[in-house]
Amino acid sequence: MKIIGFLLVVLLAFTSCKNDPRSADVVEDKKDQLDVKEVSGNFIYYDDASVLQTRSELFGVVENQKAQELIKQAEPLKDQPTDEVKVTLKVKVTKKPENEEGWENRVEIIDIIAVSKVERQDSEMIKLKSQE
Numbered sequence: 001m002k003i004i005g006f007l008l009v010v011l012l013a014f015t016s017c018k019n020d021p022r023s024a025d026v027v028e029d030k031k032d033q034l035d036v037k038e039v040s041g042n043f044i045y046y047d048d049a050s051v052l053q054t055r056s057e058l059f060g061v062v063e064n065q066k067a068q069e070l071i072k073q074a075e076p077l078k079d080q081p082t083d084e085v086k087v088t089l090k091v092k093v094t095k096k097p098e099n100e101e102g103w104e105n106r107v108e109i110i111d112i113i114a115v116s117k118v119e120r121q122d123s124e125m126i127k128l129k130s131q132e
Contacts, residue, residue, distance in 0.1 A: 035092050036110055042084040042118060045071045052087070052107055059107040060096065066109035077117040088113040 041054035043061070050061035050071070061067050074085040091107040 036090055037093065038088065038090050038113065039107070040086070040088045043070065043074060043087045043089075043115075044082070044084045045074065046082050051103070052089070052091075053084075057105060058103050059091075059093070059105050060103035062094075062106055062108040064108060066112060070109060070112055070115065073112065073115045077115065084118050086114075086116045086118050 039052070039054055041052050043050070043052050045061075050063065050067055052059045052061055070087065070089075074087075077083075077085050089107070089109055090111040090113065091109055094106050094108065096102050096104060096106050
């Protein structure tokens, strides 16, 4: 009788520890929130490609609705189509799939915090002149 009672308790313990898909989604949502971070750097959009450059890394920018908003906000701040704008963003950083071209890391823009014009000093600019 004791063995049957023990087996029932063990059986109940194993069946109650079954993976519940709803609880797995909650963990993934929390994990996704932990992956979101704030970054500052220079953003450039040219010829259908977006890049975010921080002090230490370059990121490809995932084309989504927030990226389109950022492109629209940046446009009036640029003098040339190839100009960068200074940005502060909340992003989710991911690795690129192995079979795709592009930067090693990607950012998906979650929120746009600040966008401003990059002020350059003449000493920082590269000027190309033709030789005559």
